[in-house]
Amino acid sequence: MYSMLKRMRQDFNVYVGAETGVLKGLHLNQKAVINKNFNNLQSLERGHEITSMIWGNEEQNEIMMGLHNQTIRVFDVGIKAFTSSRELKVGEGPIVSLAKWNDVTISAVKSGQVTVWHGDGAKEINALKSGEFLSRMRQDPQSPNLIATGGKENDLQLWDLNIPDEPIFTAKNIKPDMLQLRVPVWVSDMTFLPEPNCIALATRHCHVRMYDHKRQRRPVVNFEWEESPLTCITPVADKSQVVVGTAHGRMGRFDLRMNKPEQPVGIYKSFAGAVRDLVVHPHLPLVFSVALDRFLRVHHLETGKLIHKEYLKSRLNRVLVRDDFEEGDLIPSTEKPKREWMKRRKVIEEELDYDPSEGGVEKLRKIEDDEVW
Template identity: 85%
Template sequence: MMGLHNQTIKVFDIGIKAYTSAREIKVGEGPIVSLAKWNDVTVSAVKSGQITVWHSDETKEINALKSGEFLSRMRQDHQSPNMIATGGKENDLQLWDLNKPEEPIFKAKNIKPDMVQLRVPVWVSDMTFLKEPNCIALATRHCHVRMYDHKRQRRPVVNFEWEESPFTSITSVADKSQVVVGTAHGRMGCFDLRMNKPEHPVRIFKSFAGAVRDIVVHPHLPLVFSVALDRFLRVHHLETGKLIHKEYLKSRLNCVLVRDDFEEGDLLPTRGKPKRKWMERKMEMEEEMGYDSSEESCEKVRKIEDDEVW
């Protein structure tokens, strides 16, 4: 299921490799920012703050933007699918129960003013539910990572900054108190929220050249999947931080989805083969041209190589 910029929801069947349904929601203003599925219910959220619960026979609408400028993200708790979290610009974290969508069950409270007594601006960019019950972590465009315990207090129990780059995405690590966050400047790091100094990254993942748009940690394998605006899909090893796979996908990427039954052997090798094919092609060119060590023959081969590269 995917949400398009023109407020259209499409369903793609992987088995038959075709779209099976499409629906225009026409709710509120702005593009779809998030989608969720709960039993036979579809939940959509648009930038203007309207969250719509689509039943087969009725529709319920939630206004998640009673204050603020716009909605940035909605996330679903996979352990309790009836729970969703929302947040945006000047719209702090809220938790909603789809069984009772009239009012949020939790509203976060902003942190205290800074050292010069100025209000800290709110701009939630992404959030993720943690394995600990009642705990949720979020990232902000103002370089904050926060963890909330919504049964304990309204202010965050953990709050820290990392570098001077807006956070764009955050995801949790299964069976650990760790999160992986990505920034708008192409940085991605793993943090342990239960450490004495959580602002120190456990490890940093490298090789980015654009803003990190989405991150997925595999639920069973130590693999981190990420996509960025430099049009690459990357797979890093969670424990070592080593880049395992890198694939150019031709378009600016926003989201990544990973199957639960994915195996590391499913990754296609990208290194080594292109070089062997190029060497074979070079040998064929030399045979066709009757290559020798003269300067004229070397110049002809060099010209053909440049033409093929470009």
Template identity: 45%
Template sequence: MCAKNMSYKSDLNVFVGAKTGILKGVKLCENVAIEKNLNGLNLNPREDEISAIGWGDSEEKEILLGLANQVVKVYDSEHLAFTSSLNTKCGEGTIRGVSRCNKSIVTAVESGEVSLWSDGESAKLEETIKTGPCLERMRHSSYDREIIAVGGKESDLSLWNLEAKEKCVFRAKNVPHNHLQLRVPIWVSDMAFLPGSQKVVTCSRYGHLRLYDPKAQRRPVLNMEIPEQALTTISACNKENHIVVGSGTGLMMLVDLRGKGLQMHHYKGFVGGIRDIACHPTDPYILSVSLDRFLRLHNLNTKALLHKVYLKSKLNCVLMRSDFSLKEVKIEKSYENDEVEELLIPNDPQDEKEAAKEMDLIFNEMDSAATRKSSKSKSIKSIDSKCLSKRKLEKTQFPPLKKKKKQKEVI
């Protein structure tokens, strides 16, 4: 594959949006972490805060940034530059979700308006859907790009079809009253679509974790409660029927959604509240950002902390490439028609085996040299010991003669 098609993917594999409005690009390898600011530092945190982030195309070249002042910026990761800035003023509050549906840009704001905008030099409003007040998060479906999910404070989960005439296709129903016959409050903070299905998982600021199946019923098919935790973000992982959830107290855990639900792994190392989580679709990697200004990479299975990068700003959201990997790549050059092209080729397992064989030969030679030196030193030591023993024998067999004192002659 040509370098022009792969260079933008091999350069930066993680993108992070900060509370100060800075977009940071990070390159994570096995032993190296490189971070880079992708926009200027003269920003107003109240207006330029990055509150939402998402991919603008399937090739993962464009990155959509939703700002607090309802401006959507488009960043080109191939040319490392901002290509457009669209004013998407509609409703009130900050942008809580941004994505692309066909050729339109979709935005959702706190007041509950979900809007479709034409992508061009000047954004034109195509359609507006009123979903409900106090919206906290909008997520796009992974199996159907026409379906979005929204939820918020006293606004339960609802699914909307952006292309159909009847926009609302599912609206969740609250669970029954508790044992004191009191209504259970609702505050949906985030949601995630399970891969390969229409099921949706939501987390709540009140510690509720609920699994919905739109084909089965309106009420959740699974209702878990994590006491004394304000759950803030959720993400589906590479394990089937498992999700990773984070809280405002710095707790991140793996949850099994089968049966009645089970809390499994707890991932340590957090100090501030977790704002966003991104899991790899096929590999056991978990990326997370928190208010303690660190970007962390955990292993899903071993719970090991693989990377911890200090990014100097309070972080809101994170975006991971679908081909994210910690393995480094080799760069080779091909000379054709007096032109130089850099080809990025992943490590070949045969080359790794040959390199391992060469290293084994080097260490074997080192071992043989060490044995020679040790044998020489042993022979020298044996010679020295023989000489010392001979000297000892001489001393014992032939003791030194004592000198007699001369007596003075008396006259």
């Protein structure tokens, strides 16, 4: 038992960021959950709120965090310590998103400045030539030189960092409604889909849209879901599906290539606050989400069943999940551990030259505690 807990403390498989500025590491497991705060709680201030969180490299041994006070902090997963801090002083408002491209860091702030930070300087992009503020920036994982931006009265734009002077794509608003009134624009989040040239987004006005930026400027798919602002959206690996969260604690999965994409193919329940961030694991049928009700939740992607939830005391903003997260950590095997132990017992008895009269019972109990529990 002790050896298992020691191993769990060394290997956190989920990280969450909170409004209070706390970074928490968790090891989710069927038998025990370990969580740890990596900050000195007495030194935290309101401006330390974590507003963006990404992996700093492909090996996932570094976490980059954007804070409300325009500071970028880097956390080393291996040594479990903060290794660097940098204050931006660009534009106004908090950092809304971060991205990494080779050795270049890209930051976006609420006032619309997207900055590409090179080792010897910086290149600034004005992503808010029209509109009120920027809500989100996302990077294309298949083409890291491409980023998408959007916000309030600032529709989806696509930028190529190799030629950043002008966007290579600017979305066009949908047609007026049945009363011939203009439909307001407020992009809350967007994501690049596995399909080439396709981007999906969610809006604060309850719309889910999909764009093919090589085909047309207006969305190829557009529908409304719920009567609640949509807060976040993430893709499902290798499918034309997205999972969307709302400000009223609802989460649904949609297939954007179905004849009726507005009908969810899955609903995820058990929320009591706005869903702030979510991640679909790239290899496992698991959906991780954090909400303002202070819970981290894990749902099964296909069945919608709530597999695990963990109360973490703080209002949560962001979540990161390691790619090497193991399915067996949360989804139990079909065979009970006791049965597996009984199969091994005879082999172990032979190895120990088992004799109940010479302390053999105590040896077996110790091995059973280590292997089964």
